[in-house]
Amino acid sequence: MPNEPAHELRLTIMRLARQLRSQKAEGDITDGQRSVLFSLEDAGAQSLSALSARERVTPPSMNRTVGALVALGLVTRETASDDARRVTIGITDDGIRFVRETRRRRDEWFSSRLSTLTPEERAILAKAAPILKGLADK
């Protein structure tokens, strides 16, 4: 692939992602809060320090984010059973519902766009998808 198409494809990817990101979830939480919630739903309960490392944020900052999510009832904060210094952050049923609803909305929006394509175009995207995934995994 020559360089100019690479440039176009890159811009297109950034633009599509921007549009997808702007499809807000209902409860309107911040980006950081949403990221933590997705992380917890995806990787399970974690200690505060593990979570802050994963999200590349300092522990005090993560503490605040977690506090906000606890206040919203989307996350739990409990002292670990084996080490009383440690705290385990988990996602609540409401949190899980929130994550799934957000995913559903984003998928729905994207699917509705895809549905405007011709079968041939969709077939090309179906072939391109795993290649793009490979790029992201590198």
Next chain:
Amino acid sequence: MPNEPAHELRLTIMRLARQLRSQKAEGDITDGQRSVLFSLEDAGAQSLSALSARERVTPPSMNRTVGALVALGLVTRETASDDARRVTIGITDDGIRFVRETRRRRDEWFSSRLSTLTPEERAILAKAAPILKGLADK
């Protein structure tokens, strides 16, 4: 395209975009500052209010962002010749260099990833690119 692949493709796009965004430019300015700079390079000099509307930010906020860019020598702020209330924000030569360097780095990073693909895979992406662009333009 069935629904599951749509989900995968969406995630892949968001992930690639995140990786592209994290390819920092040199001078390390904020996201908002970079966005304004790209906008000025792209659409030319603009008034403060036009710029704040375009970036969906309030005038006071844009004023602060512009002030920071002026201090960095990347942008100019001058009173308009026809209306003394108005201010025209323009990009400097250094600003243009900054934008182009950032673009160059991002393209380079993305191209280097593409270069790991087989010619067949690149051909598929070349066909997929305009389709994705069409989706983003909708």
Next chain:
DNA sequence: TATTGTTATACTCTATAACTATA
């Protein structure tokens, strides 16, 4: 009197430093 930009002030998010409790 309406419009353009700026200043004053407050709120949110994140960071570093200091502190508490536990190991």
Next chain:
DNA sequence: TATAGTTATAGAGTATAACAATA
């Protein structure tokens, strides 16, 4: 003495409200 988390405090960035200058 080291570690996990929290609290205190400060620095960006953005917002609304009030203000100044110009049309």
